[in-house]
Amino acid sequence: MGVVYSWRDLWVMVRRFQRDADTATSRAIHGEHWSVTDQLLAVLVDTLQFANWQRAGKKSAPKPKRFPRPWEKPKGHQFxxxxxxxxxxxxxWNSKKRKRR
Structure with missing residues (x-):
């Protein structure tokens, strides 16, 4: 026979899974978690890209983009x-239907 859990047991498990950043439950509720090390590495990558762009001295070269962070929404998506x-x-609506066919 299987293990029977009470509603309180379920509540305790869900609360615990939310607090632990490595669980799928926590990522689904709170989003992707970056440690301090991950955040510092992203800043380091951004700084190096910008410094290399600056030292290249090409005025026509595009400015480097930031390393994407999971909590930032991408810009430029306007409908x-x-x-x-x-x-x-x-x-x-009818013009869109004709284009799809």
């Missing part, structure tokens, strides 16, 4: 400014 009026929505 639209305002809502589409209903009178224009049907035309827009």
């Amino acid at each position: 639209g400014r305002d809502a589409i009026p209903i009178s224009k929505f049907n035309d827009w």
Whole structure:
């Protein structure tokens, strides 16, 4: 016969899994966890990329991008400014259907 857990046992396990940063439950609830070492390494990578870009001296070279952090949302993803009026929505929707075919 299997082990029977009470509701309190379940509650205690979930609370404990949330606190431990290495569990899937914690990552699902709180997001990716970076240790202090991971954060310092990301800063180091950013600094080295910027220093190398600066020393290269090429004015046409693009400025290096930061090492992506899991808690930062990527910039540049904009789907639209305002809502589409209903009178224009049907035309827009039908034009998208024709392009997919």
